[in-house]
Amino acid sequence: MLRRWAEAPLAGVDLTLIVDRPGAVYSGMVPGLVAGDYRREDIKIDVAALARSAGARVVEAPAISLDPVERRIAVAASSSSPRVTAQASGSASVASTAGATVAYDVASLDIGSTIRGLELPGVRELALATRPIGDFVRRVDSTVAACMRERGAAAVRVVLVGGGVAGFELAFTLGSRVRGLGGAAQVSVVSESEQGVAGCTARVARAILREAERRGIGVVCGRRACAVDGAGVRLAAGGGAAQPPLQNAMGARTEHQPRASVAAVTDSPRIDADLVVWATGAAAPPLLAASRLALDERGFARVRATLQVVGHDDLFAAGDCASIDAMARRVPKAGVYAVRQGPILDANLRARLTGGPLRDYHPQRDFLAILNLGERRALATKWSISVAGRVAWLLKDRIDRRFVARYRAAGQPLRRIL
Numbered sequence: 001m002l003r004r005w006a007e008a009p010l011a012g013v014d015l016t017l018i019v020d021r022p023g024a025v026y027s028g029m030v031p032g033l034v035a036g037d038y039r040r041e042d043i044k045i046d047v048a049a050l051a052r053s054a055g056a057r058v059v060e061a062p063a064i065s066l067d068p069v070e071r072r073i074a075v076a077a078s079s080s081s082p083r084v085t086a087q088a089s090g091s092a093s094v095a096s097t098a099g100a101t102v103a104y105d106v107a108s109l110d111i112g113s114t115i116r117g118l119e120l121p122g123v124r125e126l127a128l129a130t131r132p133i134g135d136f137v138r139r140v141d142s143t144v145a146a147c148m149r150e151r152g153a154a155a156v157r158v159v160l161v162g163g164g165v166a167g168f169e170l171a172f173t174l175g176s177r178v179r180g181l182g183g184a185a186q187v188s189v190v191s192e193s194e195q196g197v198a199g200c201t202a203r204v205a206r207a208i209l210r211e212a213e214r215r216g217i218g219v220v221c222g223r224r225a226c227a228v229d230g231a232g233v234r235l236a237a238g239g240g241a242a243q244p245p246l247q248n249a250m251g252a253r254t255e256h257q258p259r260a261s262v263a264a265v266t267d268s269p270r271i272d273a274d275l276v277v278w279a280t281g282a283a284a285p286p287l288l289a290a291s292r293l294a295l296d297e298r299g300f301a302r303v304r305a306t307l308q309v310v311g312h313d314d315l316f317a318a319g320d321c322a323s324i325d326a327m328a329r330r331v332p333k334a335g336v337y338a339v340r341q342g343p344i345l346d347a348n349l350r351a352r353l354t355g356g357p358l359r360d361y362h363p364q365r366d367f368l369a370i371l372n373l374g375e376r377r378a379l380a381t382k383w384s385i386s387v388a389g390r391v392a393w394l395l396k397d398r399i400d401r402r403f404v405a406r407y408r409a410a411g412q413p414l415r416r417i418l
């Protein structure tokens, strides 16, 4: 929406971007960063610069609540007021800051999601969570290095909690990173899903599990992590003993990362770990519950197909934070869906400001997903067909670099690492 606004601003409208941090991380390249394919600056989009190029005023502070009736957004301020880094020079003001409040006529919430289970014991303190993704990216290199130092010649035990596609991608790439740095890694994934990999077809899950097996990655299927402690991950369990190995989608034993690493601790089994990565899938950001909005059963903002929040024609929501009535199941919390809502959001914000008709968003039926497997290999899947190898990685690299380049302000060249 910001890029389109930069290309074709709407006369007489003041645009304000409220953002908690000026740089956004492009999540599709995060596994590549973990694998060592990219540097941090390669995968960042300077959202504040993009907004300024669209003539927007940038308020650099987290929004904490929104009042859709009064049309005000409360913004956290470190001192008395948020940091305003640029001022738009529009002719008619439709947004203004008053202390830590931003008033609006038309607004859109695009605040993404947080991650499930952060409130569980030890998770915030001891695990490396994938959200906020900027913090993950900032911490991952030093955390891996510290684990390798601590373990010396012994294998670094990495446990990924969350059996979604992103969790598996990180399992592959973390293992490959440690090996690339000259160490040894023992990687396991704890998945709530009985088929081992959540959020994809059984066929794709089988392809991912085949790759995991080839790489010696242990997959604990159908189990939920309930805590993280100094020794590793505790699994929720009915009894006090370790559970027998479960079967994965390939029919293979799934607790196959040395059985000895699953031990009974008090009343729940535990997987020993030096590094726990928490990648459990999307949860609603707290701002939504703090605002007077219609929410779905998971706490995401309910919107219509036009991306207007239910009950408020002048408030929109898009991407992970939105739950589209009647199609929530068909719209997973994934960037490929969020991105395609951008043009609809742009068109409908303009329509709302100028009085034109609004358009409906229609989710794509399928999309090309390419998982980074580390070692400059990737697994490409579409229509339940999957192909793994170097060519898939090259294709992903090309698509991802092009994507970031589209939103990159001039003067920020992307280094090519091949």
Ligand SMILES: Cc1cc2nc3c(=O)[nH]c(=O)nc-3n(C[C@H](O)[C@H](O)[C@H](O)COP(=O)(O)OP(=O)(O)OC[C@H]3O[C@@H](n4cnc5c(N)ncnc54)[C@H](O)[C@@H]3O)c2cc1C
Pocket (backbone or CB within 6 Å): 018, 019, 020, 021, 023, 024, 027, 028, 029, 030, 031, 047, 061, 062, 063, 064, 110, 111, 112, 113, 130, 131, 133, 166, 285, 287, 318, 319, 320, 321, 333, 334, 335, 336, 337, 338
């Ligand atoms: C490790 C990982 C890998 C992934 N890989 C893929 C992939 O390959 N393909 C794919 O389709 N999806 C992937 N996803 C999912 C994808 O990241 C999300 O679906 C996508 O980013 C959602 O886009 P969004 O614009 O809704 O939110 P986000 O991209 O999260 O953007 C939200 C923005 O709002 C800002 N913000 C948040 N709260 C506030 C606040 N209170 N005030 C002000 N600003 C705020 C954030 O800093 C951020 O800039 C991955 C996710 C993870 C964690």
